[in-house]
Amino acid sequence: MIQHSFIHMQGVGKATEEKLWHRGITTWSLYEEAHERGEKLPMPGTVLPGIRTSRRRYEEGDLLHFQGLMPAGEAWRLFPGFQETTCYLDIETTGDGPWCDITTIALYDGNTVRTYVNGENLADFAEAVSGFTTVVTYNGKCFDIPVIRRVLGIPMEMAHIDLRYVLGSLGIKGGLKRCEETLGMGRTDLAGVDGSSAVVMWDRYRQSGDRRYLETLLAYNVADTVNMEPLLVEACRMRRNALPEGARFPLPTPGSPRLPYAPDHGVIEEMRRIYRSSHGNLW
Structure with missing residues (x-):
């Protein structure tokens, strides 16, 4: 494109x-x-x-040049033809505003999911992400990328597609999970779990050492990450269909990766109880 x-x-x-x-x-x-x-x-x-x-x-292959000159809502153009060197990432944090620490990172390349955990292998993320020309996030322009730069000292000097702006330019707004729902990609097994739940799960894991909390947190983190690929492909498809014939481009079919973590039902119910207490009886 x-x-x-x-x-x-x-x-x-x-x-x-x-x-x-x-x-x-x-x-x-x-x-x-x-x-x-x-x-x-x-x-x-x-x-x-x-x-x-x-x-x-x-x-x-200098996609950063083009991204720097395009409006953020047009950055989808960096994807068609370059999906092999595109990755998707999402971070979870301690929730302390601009001074938060990173707890986990999920990284997806369209085939394989990799995760990085504070206190275990978080330092390995720098080498893993360095091989990509483009990174895809949701709201990463304002949050994930600046936090990664501050906490890990990684320059993240690759092109960036922020789905918040790409989807927003199509009138699809309201946070990642709301965008998923709008496009028919809801996630029933993790319904009622949000970013504040991720902070609670990390705290419970650190306090108790119970890895059910960590694995459920990672399942949530991974779900955020792998769902970005079908969202980006759908956004590209919507844009392509509005183009004249000569400007149209082929699109890949999103993969179905093996998910390395499954949420623990007991932990999910605990998070939903907390969610209900703060958001009302929605679940």
Whole structure:
């Protein structure tokens, strides 16, 4: 999709890009060919140099260049064609606001789930995430990525697709689980468990050493992470279907990974009781 994009070039907005597409100028090469034929085109003085730079950065696999120039809601364009080097991540924390510590991280590459736990293997996350060109989060722009940088000292210098903005640009809003429900991806086994429950489970695990709390926390963390792939694919599909034929792109089918953890029913019921006491009798 990047090679169909002009929106990252100086002076080009969505309206101009859409006009180009509907004229049949759906790739950088087609713009150059139209210019050589003498067609009147918008902003050739900035678009032609932009194409040359874009082609070089694309061939280098420098997706961070494009992400830095696109609106956050358009970052979905970084996914088609690059899913093999895209990962999905979500962190859980101690819940202490901006000074929180990381408790667990789930990392998913479209095939395999890996988890990292404070006090066990959290330091291994830096090497694991370094092999990806793009990271996908939900609200990670404001939370996960800054916390990872502060707590672990990892620069996280790769392209970033924040689903909060991508889905929000499609009118799908209200938090990750609300977005899942809107698109028919609810999770019944973890219903009634939220971020505050994750903090409680970590505290109970640290106090008691009972790994049922940790494994249920990890199951919740993993669910947040693996569900980002079908959400991103659906967002890309919705965008693709609105494009002219020449700008459409193939999409992968989301995988069905083996989930390494299952929530403990007793822990889930305990978290639901806590949830009911603070949110009302919803479960």
